[in-house]
Amino acid sequence: MSNLISYHQTNNDLNLNPSDGTSYAQIDPFRNLSSPNLNISFPTSAQIKLSPRKVNFQPNTLGNTAHVYTTPNYSDIIALANYFADWSCAYEIQEGPIHTMTVQIPWDTITSEDFWISDFASEQWEIVPNMDQKSLIFNGLLANPFALPSSIAGNYVILPDVLKAGVQKAFENKYAFFSMPSGSSIPSSSFIPYAQKTLNYMRFGVEGVPSYTQTLKRTAVIDERNSNNAFQKAIDLERASFSQNNGTINYIMSTPDLITEYSVPQDTVAKFMLPSYSKAITVQTYDSAQYITWAGWLVKPPSFQFITRNKIQLTQEFIWNEWLDGLYHISSNIADFPLVVSTATNPQGQSN
Secondary structure (H helix, E strand, O other), X not given: OHHHHHHHOOOOOEEEOOOOOOOEEEOOOOOOOOOOOOOOOOOOOOOOEEOOOEEEEEOOOEEEEEEEEEEOOHHHHHHHHHHHHOOOOEEEEEOOOXXXXXXXXXXXXXXXXXXXXXXXXXXXXXXXXXXXXXEHHHHOEEOOOOOOOOOOOXXXXXXXXXXXXXXXXXXXXXXXXXXXXXXXXXXXXXXXXXXXXXXHHHHHOOOEEEEEEEEEEEEEXXXXXXXXOOOOOHHHHHHHHHHHHHOOOOEEEOHHHHHHHOOOOOOOOHHHOOOOXXXXXXXXXXXOEEEEEEEEEEEOOOEEEEOOOOEEEEEEEEEEEEEEOOXXXXXXXXXXXXXXXXXXXXXXXXXX
16 A cells, blocks of 8 residues: 555656657656565666556546557567556557557556545445246246236135145156145145146246346445445444354345445435335145245345455345245344235135
8 A cells, every 4th residue: 555655646747748749748657666566666668658648437446547658679568567467457568660558557547536435436226137936836826817916815826735745746757637645635626726737837848937036236446445434334334243143144134124224325226126025825734834925135245356455346235035934034123024915725715
């Protein structure tokens, strides 16, 4: 960091070229800097010329500067390559009577804006659609695809476990019809047509159905000082402590809780996020099992990409889906997950 600080204080001078009043002879900010790892000095050849620099600055990636060097000597090009490779800079060389080397410096060498990041750009958000695949056996069928799952009692048909096992066995053994395991029973014979329909679909090649969810992505680019405290909200520190004390980083948050704790912009990003809810899936077998799914966001730990020695890109993702009860710790209030679908024991409300 000391090398970069000295560069910040000396790199802003431009001098007129006395031989050409329309061009500039620039003071190269690297002239008095040694490379960070191998301590290589900048080449001293007088034949090396730096053309006017070009900076591209984006608030989510910060600055990048193109340094274009020209020289007639191969030895100068090789020396420049050795020097900038140690700075982890990409470069391109075009040989000719005058060789040209374009070096991509991954920070802004003119204004130093990389080191004074706008508070407005501290954290950026992005929502990306994400395709999941659900097994046909466990996804269930709609008795009436034109009616909402909760609009008709029993419209959303979840097969009892014993029928799921029968369908899977029939499919694996290439049976045209499924058969009940001996000694087993189901609460209603009205489930049987849906079990056969599920088997027919699977034999037709439909073993699963696409299910679109969302990935919410949070990013920030910081310098090593992180003056704007990106990714340092109370929830970030709390979760780091949680993982350290409980040995896990796998937990679910509700949509309202995530919006509040991570300060997701309410008027833009938040309005497009999928909601949280719960579904009670009742399967009447001999043990009358009931399953709950919770629609929420699986929180992934942040990733860190070190763009330069002092510029770091932080990325964190939150994955929305319906998660089965008991698989993950749910850190949000249960009131954030209203019950939205209540399935019936008998498909379409039929009686035994």
